Amino acid sequence: MTRVIAAGPGARKDRLAALDGLRFLAALSVVLFHFVGQTPGAMIVVWGRPYRSTFPQLHGYFAFGRLGVDLFFLISGFVICMSAWGRTPRDFFISRVTRLYPMYWIAIVVSVCFVYFADSPFGHPNPRLLFANFTMLQTPLGVANLDPVYWTLWPELCFYLTFAVVVWKGLTHQRVVIFCGLWTVAAVLAPAAHIPLLTLIVNPTSAPYFIAGMAFHLMYRYRPTPLLWGIVAMSWLLALHFLLAPHGGRNNWATWSPWRGWLILLTTVLFLLVGAIALGWTRRIRWRGLTVAGTMTFPLYLLHDTIGMTVAHHYGDRVDPSVLVAVTVSALVVLAYLVHRFVERPIALAMRRSLNTGAFGLPAPTRRS
Template identity: 85%
Template sequence: MTQTDRRASAGAATRPRNEGAVTEEVLVPQAPPAAPVIVAGRGTGRDRLAALDGLRFLAALSVVLFHFAGQTPGAMQVIWGRPYQSVFPALHDYFAFGRLGVDLFFLISGFVICMSAWGRTPRDFFISRVTRLYPMYWIAIVVSACVIYFADTPFGHPHPRVLLANFTMLQTPLGVSNLDPVYWTLWPELCFYLTFAVVVWKGLSYQRVVIFCGLWTVAAVLAPAAHIPLLTLVVNPTSAPYFIAGMAFYLMHRYRPTPLLWGIVAMSWLLALHFLLAPTGGRNNWETWAPWRGWLVLAVTLFFLMVGAIALGRTRRLRWRGLTVMGTMTFPLYLLHDTLGMTVAHHFGDRFDPLLLVGVTVVALVVLAYLVHRFVERPMVRAMRRSLKSATFVPQPPARHR
């Protein structure tokens, strides 16, 4: 590490050990004083950004409310047994915007994954990502499968091979439908982890993350025009701008804002809006949902502004521990709410007031998410991490016997 890097690292709070050194002095901005550091999915209130946890929970809650009260008229008819106009006549149009909570998820993921990977070896990064995704995902699949196959649900009864393929989390490239519709977001996340692992393998640095952002932006732009299905499958053009902007925001948080980083964020914002407002083949299906374009622009812009405020330290004083707890519940809530919540609405939608039913069910799902995380997911993660850390990835040749 050069003398310049030592000066840059001195101001960063809780800087991870063994960080890849940045040797190009002209590209290394000075680290902001007392910059807080977040570790994705773990840690105490001291090493997390509480505002980011709270924002992630709000994104999950918006998706939950969307599935209850903001889906397409056809889906609402199937779930509630009657037209949405008679269920949520005044709220449907507002809750419909909850589908954009997924885009906020991706934006936060770019920030969090870049932060959590900094200073880690490829082995540590692999273990952290596998144990972050798979234990809770497997729990959700078991719960969803029990509900789908043994109860009357709006999800039908998929072929058992769908269940088996979903356990791998590779159902999208396998051409198999998701057991639960919300699982579609896991493939873009997984692709991000796999491609970003190359940067982790080379050693994370300011330059390499910037180069990765640039290459992924170019690939996201070229993929739709290249008509190469494999490239589009891996690059995920409509989701990529959010991940890329999140990484750029993290670099602002770790070092300082620069014109280059603002340029990456601006380009990602423009591409995100392009794919969202595209008439065909974009992020939104205009045949099922066609709000005023200005509201979409405003929502996406608000997402960028909120994460940007966190990156620039504007929310540094927000340290309420409850937000950190909410952050730990986000993944269980997201994975469990759809099958369970829609089944409850399907069975009891005509027996109780819809708003009361939604309120009670959402509260119950939040409590369930906390209990599952605390008593099921966390022990599984710990056991899985111990197992993987003790495993030998490159076996030694057997000793020769004399």
Template identity: 80%
Template sequence: MSQTEHRAPASPSTGRWDKDADGGAPRASPPRAAAEAPVAEAGPVSRRNRLAALDGLRFLAALSVVLFHFVGQTPGSMQFIWGRPYQELFPEAHAYFAFGRLGVELFFLISGFVICMSAWGRTPRDFFISRVTRLYPMYWAAIVLSACVIYFVDTPFGHPNPRILFANFTMLQIPLGVDSLDSVYWTLWPELCFYLTFSVVVWKGLTYQRVVIFCGVWTVAAVLAPSAGIPLLTLLVNPTSAPFFIAGIAFYLMYRYRPTPLLWGIVAMSWLLALHFVLAPHGGRNNWDTWSPWRGWLILVVTVFFLLIAAIALGWTSRIRGRWLTVAGTLTFPLYLLHDIIGVTVLHHFGDRAHPWVVVGVTTCGVIALSYVVQRFVERPVAQAARRWLSSAAFSLKPPPRRPTSDRS
């Protein structure tokens, strides 16, 4: 069963996507000093345009995951949600919407591109603050809202032990061996591991050479991990997700500097490894056996994802503009985190009261509207306040001065 699919109640899917610390659309980093660029280069290319195409892509990725959960899950999951077999609900569309689960892979591609872009020129402290304030405020809000639905509404998810709730607040439930409160939270661990390992390069100072070496080392680790028999290595390098992050990083280097045979080689190797893991027995983490006649289309969809990010890296989408794309980009994270438990609960209760497509359409519009409200009135102000607080705080391992003690007789 896919990690983005629902389990039965007894065992209660995308920086990721990211953006600038100020909450706007991704921007190209300003060029670094010429001394940092490889000697063979004329210097990095400066592009200050908002990458509206990335915002649009990540919103489409989030929407594809939403529709996968509502329309395209495995037969057992569809029966679990709707109370009816998918043949009665979406007999033709079901197989097509099943590909929506690959929206997570598109998230990872975009994340590799944007995290590298947003980290360039930042100190490790700034990088840490931007990641913490990007992830945790919205994540905590999503847990609170989802927990309220699970514990106070009749849902198909049962009532998990509160211990699961507390572990999920840390975002470390996967290494703790605890179920995620919502199955879509599994993608946050690969993101955290990416941030953790990439922060080493940020600490040393981002340069073209160091980032390329990072991509090479991570690729080797991802290849060796499945057969090394070292669970900790597999947990950290996330072999099935790594090729997408690595390709995204290489695409950003193309965008910042220029395409080279070396970068295209990294992308090609990542594309091959991505297809290997997607087409592996049981689809790596996704059980594609249910749609075995469609395996050729898996290759096509993943390849299209790579081509879309390549188009952005080569500057072919620079004329794509629009504030609505920027707004849509800000909704992707809350939409991804909120749609599953809330949306599926609505489908479970109202799925037999109107035509299935009407229920899906209204529910999808509803979770998008909810995402806007939460992003506008919860995530943004909390993240801004947290950013100001952390920016003014001193990060040091030295103990702070002791409080003065008054003499008492």
């Protein structure tokens, strides 16, 4: 007999303010990493000297801001599983397209304008690179990202693509658990299989965070079980395995030599924070400001690099770098809110209305007489 796990109080579809707050914290940490904590010697063209020399007191702390991306992926696993529950594949497709593409296209236009008209330190993109980036498929096409921060979008797209199969079958506790198990196995085997296409789709270094996020959502929606804790524990171990590979993975810690204990501790804290939300320990947090902050994270993440680096490039030798970073980050937060409120959201709503109209092109439209 199949055991049925009853839905707990987390099955309701309220917005989690604490999760929005974490999302904003993740974006802010990445921003500060790019402006203050990059690998020693990187991006000398921006500040005119290595980051560690520019920010001798702050660099060591904000170097860990790169872990904000890991928190992004953890939250994404939780949120996508939650928002896709009970939706059709069409609903899931429309929600993802209207969530990603409007702001992404806006960011590309802004980046191009800064590159060509604001003397950005980034090189001028050729038409092939630009067209490929507009598709958001530049990674499988073998084309460079117009802005380095765009690299995170490919793991997200792969997650959506593979998870759409489960959405098509209908999300259940059992199916999501099986999906987590299969993805874990694939993430472990992909590096040893030496099959580039498999590694490209599975994204072994990012997969543990998405998987743990989904398991945390199942805890929130139903209740914690030994199996779900086992999935989270395995994901945590794999995340640390890939994170600490000295010359592999995304962080490549050998190039900046942090104390590995901090990497382990901070990664563990990220898992514990999302776990606290999954267990319902943050339900009393309902401050609307966190929800507003959550809506600004995607614009802030996509816009900060090109704009911030251009500002640093022009004023880094004329204004105290710490003051310049503080002012720039504050301005970017305001800009992110304005872009979301007055540009991204109207475009996304128009796209959603358009895509929800009619039969979505399937089946074929009526033939003209």
